[in-house]
Amino acid sequence: DQAALDALRSADLDKLRLTAETNIRNELIRLPGIAAVDLLGDRRREIEVKSDASTLESYGLTMDQLGAAIQNFNRNLTGGAIVEMGIRYTIRGVGQLTSLEDIKNLIVAFKIKAATGQQPATRTPLYLRDVADVRFVLSEPKNVVRYNGRPAIALEIYKEAGSNTT
Secondary structure (H helix, E strand, O other): OHHHHHHHHHOOHHHHHHHHHHHHHHHHHOOOOEEEEEEEOOOOEEEEEEOOHHHHHHOOOOHHHHHHHHHHHOOEEEEEEEEEOOEEEEEEEEOOOOOHHHHHOOEEEEEEEOOEOOEOOEEEEEEHHHHOEEEEEEOOOOOOOEEOOEEOOEEEEEEOOOOOOO
16 A cells, blocks of 8 residues: 555654554454454654643643643533424534644633723733643554564454464
8 A cells, every 4th residue: 555655654653553544454354354453553643732830820820720721622512402493403512622723722711901091901812822832742652663673553463263363
């Protein structure tokens, strides 16, 4: 498969993992006598949010508050239902973060500027990008697999009980 070869050449383990999961693993699992196929050495893309206590403190935030803001936004909530003319409409709040930009643009707090003279008090959003570095990283693999000294992915194939191993 050309995608697997391209991934191997570029050493992009996330692309290689996706190819192994979606193409190779799915083809192998369909063969008679194969019970399961597991990937070893795979690394998944994760989003890393890095901040330091002094930056957060300057905005009056803690790490716990920052974590709670991210967690509270990234969920689906039910909002109940409305019945109108015999038709029931379910209300749901969807707050799924789908991209790196969505996460960077997450409002984690508001900066409040007190009213002065003629100027009313204002609330300015404080975005995650203002208090933290947000980026994609690869997770640490649960197993280390190397081929010719370079990181690789291996397939562990389990046979069905009573199947011939040849």
